[in-house]
Amino acid sequence: MARITNKRFFKDGKVLLFQKANVQHSGWFVRLPKVIERGYSEHRITAVEEHEAAAEAVRMYEQRLAQPTLSKIKTVSTYTDLYQQWHAAEVVNKGKVRRKNIERHNDLYLLRYWGKVALGNITTARCTDYWQYRLAFWTTGPGVKMIPNVKLFRARPSGSTLAAERGTFMQCLRWGQKQGLTTTLPNIELPYKKPRASDAARAAFTWEEFKHLRVRLWEDIKSYEVLDTMNGHGKYMALSFMLLGFATGMRPNEMYELKWHMIRDTGDGEVRINVPPNTKTGARVVVPLEDAKPVLSRLRLLSRNCASTDHVFTTWMGKRPRDYIETIERYLSALDMRIGSEGKPRTAYSMRHSYITFQLLNGVDIRTVARNCGTSVGEIEKHYDHVMNEQASDTLTRLNASIQEHPEQIVKFKRNQSRENTEKMSKWI
Numbered sequence: 001m002a003r004i005t006n007k008r009f010f011k012d013g014k015v016l017l018f019q020k021a022n023v024q025h026s027g028w029f030v031r032l033p034k035v036i037e038r039g040y041s042e043h044r045i046t047a048v049e050e051h052e053a054a055a056e057a058v059r060m061y062e063q064r065l066a067q068p069t070l071s072k073i074k075t076v077s078t079y080t081d082l083y084q085q086w087h088a089a090e091v092v093n094k095g096k097v098r099r100k101n102i103e104r105h106n107d108l109y110l111l112r113y114w115g116k117v118a119l120g121n122i123t124t125a126r127c128t129d130y131w132q133y134r135l136a137f138w139t140t141g142p143g144v145k146m147i148p149n150v151k152l153f154r155a156r157p158s159g160s161t162l163a164a165e166r167g168t169f170m171q172c173l174r175w176g177q178k179q180g181l182t183t184t185l186p187n188i189e190l191p192y193k194k195p196r197a198s199d200a201a202r203a204a205f206t207w208e209e210f211k212h213l214r215v216r217l218w219e220d221i222k223s224y225e226v227l228d229t230m231n232g233h234g235k236y237m238a239l240s241f242m243l244l245g246f247a248t249g250m251r252p253n254e255m256y257e258l259k260w261h262m263i264r265d266t267g268d269g270e271v272r273i274n275v276p277p278n279t280k281t282g283a284r285v286v287v288p289l290e291d292a293k294p295v296l297s298r299l300r301l302l303s304r305n306c307a308s309t310d311h312v313f314t315t316w317m318g319k320r321p322r323d324y325i326e327t328i329e330r331y332l333s334a335l336d337m338r339i340g341s342e343g344k345p346r347t348a349y350s351m352r353h354s355y356i357t358f359q360l361l362n363g364v365d366i367r368t369v370a371r372n373c374g375t376s377v378g379e380i381e382k383h384y385d386h387v388m389n390e391q392a393s394d395t396l397t398r399l400n401a402s403i404q405e406h407p408e409q410i411v412k413f414k415r416n417q418s419r420e421n422t423e424k425m426s427k428w429i
Helices: 050-066 079-089 096-114 124-135 159-178 207-222 230-248 252-256 292-302 325-334 350-361 366-373 377-383 385-405 407-426
Strands: 003-010 015-021 028-033 040-044 263-265 271-275 284-286
Touching: 003 050, 015 050, 028 050, 079 096, 079 159, 096 124, 096 159, 124 159, 207 230, 207 350, 230 252, 230 292, 230 325, 230 350, 271 292, 284 366, 350 366, 366 377, 377 385
Parallel strands: none
Antiparallel strands: 003 015, 015 028, 028 040, 263 271, 271 284
């Protein structure tokens, strides 16, 4: 069990703000009293600074008190009753994107089919019938009357979409089981599954391609003296987004969530980036490469949104961008770099894959790379095995040559290799 540190109490001791020692997800947590049942619930705070975390914790507490205690109003008998209680107790405290997805899944599909169904009648067989209803929703079902042109929607929803909807449904049912409101859970099988991600090598850039692309990116970025048009602003942000991806190895979603107060100048010409805790693997500190500082400096100089709470990458209106996928794909296509040598299309994730590949080939320890990129050693070994083999081959070749020429230097060779690992983190550009 993680040790609790930096305790802060608010609202007469009912709200506890704290941090945990020796855990992967560093940052702030809050313990709030439950409304519907006895006890407390723990939640991760998205804010990084203490004063912002405290304000968010108090807001969550007040928002929770404002929710109606539905369990005292009526007995839970149908899926609608269960969903309303779950929403009041748990969903309102989730992040904005997750909350909207849950509400959309229920408002559009789940409540329309399951709303008046008694909890005891939610069975595995009934779930099979639901999928037939869901697959026909936009073609011959209720969705036909909801939109003027059905062709705007996919006749066949993707496996990922169905998996997300099933996840929402099961979250609600599991919460109900935990509260003693329902006893059994159905075994819900998807009508078809989303394609399994390949374990093969991911689409990265070769070293020569990267050098050419980096020069071209900097040439295009430096051509912007002012961001005075919507199109120019969007393209500049996308190009800077690519360069920062190469320099940090951060996931695209982590960069979309990046705010100016999360970037810290060390005072010796380097910067550190505090990845927020509401990302895939939680909070961490990223040690970027040398390109990161000039990219961020130019962004701060030209951007109209540089307050500490503003996003680093923004739309023309100053909001968090949805994504830069299309802009990046068009840019790479214009340079004839959209498709890699193995026939795989390059995406916004290719900058992260290239960063990991180059760090491994440069001899940086795999644990250091994993920690900086917010992933596990196992995941790197799984997806970058070809890079590891190439690195091992190069190391063994150098080791054999060293043994043949200077047998007494073998121990010194191993010691020097481990010492150099940390020095290489920021010098391969």
